[in-house]
C-alpha cells in the first residue's frame with residue numbers, strides 16, 4: 335500500500351515541528367512501520383537529530399532542494415514506505431511548504447499555548463485552505479505542544495483554539511526534558527526506556543490517534 339503522507343507545518347519558528355516530526359516518525363518506526371522523514375527545512379534539524387546516534391528507526395533524507403516539486407518527488411517514493419513524515423521550514427508561503435501540503439493526507443500544526451504563537455500561526459491556516467483547492471481530502475489538526483496543564487494561561491489559550499478553524503488533536507505533548515534528550519541522543523522516545531515512561535505514553539497516544547485518522551485513506 336502507498337505511504338500515508340503527514341506534513342508537519344507552521345509559520346511560527348520553534349513551535350515544535352521537528353520535535354513532533356521525529357517523535358512521531360520514531361514512534362511509528364519502533365512499531366515496525368517503514369518510515370521516511372522528508373526533511374524539507376534547509377536548516378536540516380531532523381537530519382542532525384538522526385545523525386546524533388545510531389539506529390534512529392526511520393530513514394531521514396534532505397529534500398529541501400526539491401522546493402515546489404516535493405510532492406512529485408514523494409509520490410515516487412510512496413511504495414517504499416508505510417509513512418512519510420515531512421518536517422517543514424517555518425515559512426507558510428514557501429514553495430516547499432505548499433508542495434508538502436499538496437502531497438499530504440494529514441497536516442499537523444504544532445502550537446505552543448501562548449497568544450503570540452497563535453497569532454503567528456494564522457498564515458498556515460491560509461496555506462492549508464489554499465492547498466485544499468488541489469488536495470480537497472487534506473485533513474488538518476492542531477497539536478498542542480509544550481502543554482502546561484492546569485494553568486490559567488493554558489486554559490485561556492486552549493479556549494481560543496476552536497476559533498482557529500482547525501480541529502484539535504486530542505493527544506498533546508507536554509514540555510519534557512526527555513524530548514530534548516531524544517534529540518541529543520539521536521533517538522526515538524522508546525530508546526530512552528523507563529527513564530521516559532510518561533513521555534512514551536504521550537507519544538504512543540499521539541501515534542495511535544494519527545494512525546486512526548489515516549486509516550482507510
Ligand SMILES: Nc1ncnc2c1ncn2[C@@H]1O[C@H](COP(=O)(O)OP(=O)(O)OP(=O)(O)O)[C@@H](O)[C@H]1O
Nearest residue numbers: 347348349350351352353424480507508509510513
Ligand atoms: N514538548 C517539548 N518539550 C521540551 N522541549 C521542546 C518540546 N518541543 C520543542 N522543544 C524544544 O523547543 C525548541 C524548538 O523546537 P523545534 O526545533 O522542534 O521547533 P521547530 O518548529 O522545528 O523550529 P524551527 O521553526 O526552527 O524549525 C527545541 O530546542 C526543542 O528541543
Ligand SMILES: [Mg+2]
Nearest residue numbers: 351352375379
Ligand atoms: Mg524545525
